[in-house]
Amino acid sequence: MTERDEQHPHATDPGVAESRPLHAVPAPPAxxxxxxxxxxxxxxxxxxxxxxxxxxxxxxxxxxxxxxxxxxxxxxxxxxxxxxxxxxxxxxxxxxxxxxxxxxxxxxxxxxxRLQPLVDDPDVENIEVDGHANVWVCYADGRELQHPPVADSDAELIEILQLLAARAGGAERMFSPAHPALHLRLPDGSRLAAVAWTVARPQVVIRRHRVRDVDLDDMVRLGTLDSVLAAFLRAAVRAGRNIIVTGLQNAGKTTLIRALANEFGPRERFATIEKEYELHLDDLPDRHPRVVPMEAREGSAETDAAGHRAGQVTLSDLVTDALRLNLRRIIVGEVRGAEVLPMLEAMSTGDGSLCTLHARTAQHGIDRIVTLCLSAGIQMTETFAYRLLAGSVDLIVHIELLDDQSGKHRFVSQVVEINGLGEGSRPTTTTVFGPGEDGRAVPLHHPESLARLVRAGFNPSLLAHRAGTWAPWPLHQGDPR
Incomplete structure (x- = not known):
C-alpha cells in the first residue's frame, strides 16, 4: 500500500487480490x-x-x-x-x-x-522479533519475510527498548527485571509490546495502524461491511446506540471503532480512553474538534499497602473521571479487566458509547463481559452481571478474520441486539445480521429498536436484501487495519 493509500483508504484498488505464500520466503538482500x-x-x-x-x-x-x-x-x-x-x-x-x-x-x-526503517515502511503491517536475530515482517499484501538482525545481541535489543521507554515522556513506561513487560505508542502511532526476563529471548511485536481517517463508506470499499450494514450502523450511531465491537486479535476492531466514531456529529463532545493511544481521533480536528483523549499510566515500582503502584492511573480511573466531564459518549479502546464496570455504567447513563472486546463470537462476547464483571473484585452475582449488561449494551458487532491461501479477509459476520433480560438470567437477543453462505453478515431479523433507527435515517426496506449487497470475494480484499 502506498502512502496515498494509507491516507485515503478508498484509493486502494479493490481489484487487486492479496496473496500469501504457503511458506515464508527469504528476506531480500541488504x-x-x-x-x-x-x-x-x-x-x-x-x-x-x-x-x-x-x-x-x-x-x-x-x-x-x-x-x-x-x-x-x-x-x-x-x-x-x-x-x-x-x-x-x-x-x-x-x-x-x-x-x-x-x-x-x-x-x-x-x-x-535498525527497527526504524521497518517502522517507516508504509507497506509493513506487523513486525515480530524473537531475540535480536530472528526478525519477521508481515506486509499488507500477505507476505511474511525474515529480515536481518535488528541488534548485535539480545542485551543491545533490551537497551534499545529501555531507552525508548525512558523517552516516553509524561506517560513513562519502565522496562526492567522488576517490570518485564513494556507497552507503548511509537511516534508514528504504532503500538509496541515487548517482554523480557520472563521469556527465553526478548520478544517484541510492533503493530502498525495503516488506516486512520476512515468512515463507514471506506469500510464498504475495503470489504469489511456491505452497504446495508453500513447504513444500519450509521443509523445506530446517530440514534445513540451503545455498541461493543468484538473479534479476535488483528481482526480490525480498532479500525471499525474509528469508522463508527467518524460518524459522530462534528460538535459532539466525547472522550477516548485507552491503555496506549491507538484511535488517534484527536489527530482529526476537522472531524472531532471536541474530543478528549485520555491514556492510562502504569505508575512507578513503589506500591502502597493495597498493592497499587504510586502514580498509577487505570482505565477504570479514567472512565470514572470521564463521567464528570460533561460528555455525551465515551470510547474505551479495549475492555479487558475491571474497567468493564465503569464502562457499563457509562453506557447505562449515557448514549452512543463504544468499546472493543476480545471474543470469538458475538454471543461469546456476552459471556466475556459477565466473566469480567465477576472477576472485577467486587461482590456480584452472575444474575446481576447479566442484568447490568442487558441495561447497558444495545448492539454487539462481531468482526471475523479469515486468513487463507487467497489472502486476508476482514468482515463483519454478526450484529446482535440486546433486548433486556429474558425469563432466565441471560438477556434476550435478536440476531439482526448473521453469517451468510460465505460467512459475511446478511440481514436475518428486524431489530426491536427499528423505529428508533428509522427516526435516525435508516431505510427499513434495506433489510429485505437477504443476501446482502456484498461484492464477490476477489473484489474486496483490502486490509482495514
Missing part, C-alpha cells in the same frame, strides 16, 4: 550501501557524548531543535571520518552510504535503531 552496524554504534557514541555536553551547557527544550543539533553533529563526525579515510588512502564512502549511515545514527539516537 542494500549495497547498507551502513556498517559497528560504524553506526561508534558514531552514535561519539555524537551522544557531544550532544549531551552541548545540551548541558545550553539546554534545548524543543525535540525538533535537539534533532537538528544532532544532525549537525552527525554530519560533522562523518565528514571528519571521510577526511581521515582519504588521508589514510581508504576507499571513500558513496554519498548514499553516508546518508544511510546518518539516518541509522539518528534512528539509534531518537528512534528504534
Amino acid at each position: 542494500p549495497q550501501d547498507a551502513p556498517d552496524p559497528a560504524v553506526v554504534a561508534d558514531v552514535r557514541r561519539v555524537v551522544a557524548e557531544a550532544l549531551a555536553a552541548r545540551l548541558q551547557a545550553e539546554p534545548v527544550g524543543d525535540d525538533a531543535a535537539r534533532r537538528e543539533l544532532a544532525r549537525g553533529l552527525i554530519a560533522a563526525e562523518l565528514a571528519e571520518r571521510r577526511r581521515a579515510g582519504v588521508r589514510a588512502g581508504s576507499p571513500t564512502w558513496s554519498r548514499q552510504a553516508e546518508l544511510r549511515t546518518s539516518a541509522a545514527v539518528m534512528a539509534a539516537l531518537f528512534g528504534l535503531g
Whole structure:
C-alpha cells in the first residue's frame, strides 16, 4: 500500500487480490550501501557524548531543535571520518552510504535503531522479533519475510527498548527485571509490546495502524461491511446506540471503532480512553474538534499497602473521571479487566458509547463481559452481571478474520441486539445480521429498536436484501487495519 493509500483508504484498488505464500520466503538482500552496524554504534557514541555536553551547557527544550543539533553533529563526525579515510588512502564512502549511515545514527539516537526503517515502511503491517536475530515482517499484501538482525545481541535489543521507554515522556513506561513487560505508542502511532526476563529471548511485536481517517463508506470499499450494514450502523450511531465491537486479535476492531466514531456529529463532545493511544481521533480536528483523549499510566515500582503502584492511573480511573466531564459518549479502546464496570455504567447513563472486546463470537462476547464483571473484585452475582449488561449494551458487532491461501479477509459476520433480560438470567437477543453462505453478515431479523433507527435515517426496506449487497470475494480484499 502506498502512502496515498494509507491516507485515503478508498484509493486502494479493490481489484487487486492479496496473496500469501504457503511458506515464508527469504528476506531480500541488504542494500549495497547498507551502513556498517559497528560504524553506526561508534558514531552514535561519539555524537551522544557531544550532544549531551552541548545540551548541558545550553539546554534545548524543543525535540525538533535537539534533532537538528544532532544532525549537525552527525554530519560533522562523518565528514571528519571521510577526511581521515582519504588521508589514510581508504576507499571513500558513496554519498548514499553516508546518508544511510546518518539516518541509522539518528534512528539509534531518537528512534528504534535498525527497527526504524521497518517502522517507516508504509507497506509493513506487523513486525515480530524473537531475540535480536530472528526478525519477521508481515506486509499488507500477505507476505511474511525474515529480515536481518535488528541488534548485535539480545542485551543491545533490551537497551534499545529501555531507552525508548525512558523517552516516553509524561506517560513513562519502565522496562526492567522488576517490570518485564513494556507497552507503548511509537511516534508514528504504532503500538509496541515487548517482554523480557520472563521469556527465553526478548520478544517484541510492533503493530502498525495503516488506516486512520476512515468512515463507514471506506469500510464498504475495503470489504469489511456491505452497504446495508453500513447504513444500519450509521443509523445506530446517530440514534445513540451503545455498541461493543468484538473479534479476535488483528481482526480490525480498532479500525471499525474509528469508522463508527467518524460518524459522530462534528460538535459532539466525547472522550477516548485507552491503555496506549491507538484511535488517534484527536489527530482529526476537522472531524472531532471536541474530543478528549485520555491514556492510562502504569505508575512507578513503589506500591502502597493495597498493592497499587504510586502514580498509577487505570482505565477504570479514567472512565470514572470521564463521567464528570460533561460528555455525551465515551470510547474505551479495549475492555479487558475491571474497567468493564465503569464502562457499563457509562453506557447505562449515557448514549452512543463504544468499546472493543476480545471474543470469538458475538454471543461469546456476552459471556466475556459477565466473566469480567465477576472477576472485577467486587461482590456480584452472575444474575446481576447479566442484568447490568442487558441495561447497558444495545448492539454487539462481531468482526471475523479469515486468513487463507487467497489472502486476508476482514468482515463483519454478526450484529446482535440486546433486548433486556429474558425469563432466565441471560438477556434476550435478536440476531439482526448473521453469517451468510460465505460467512459475511446478511440481514436475518428486524431489530426491536427499528423505529428508533428509522427516526435516525435508516431505510427499513434495506433489510429485505437477504443476501446482502456484498461484492464477490476477489473484489474486496483490502486490509482495514
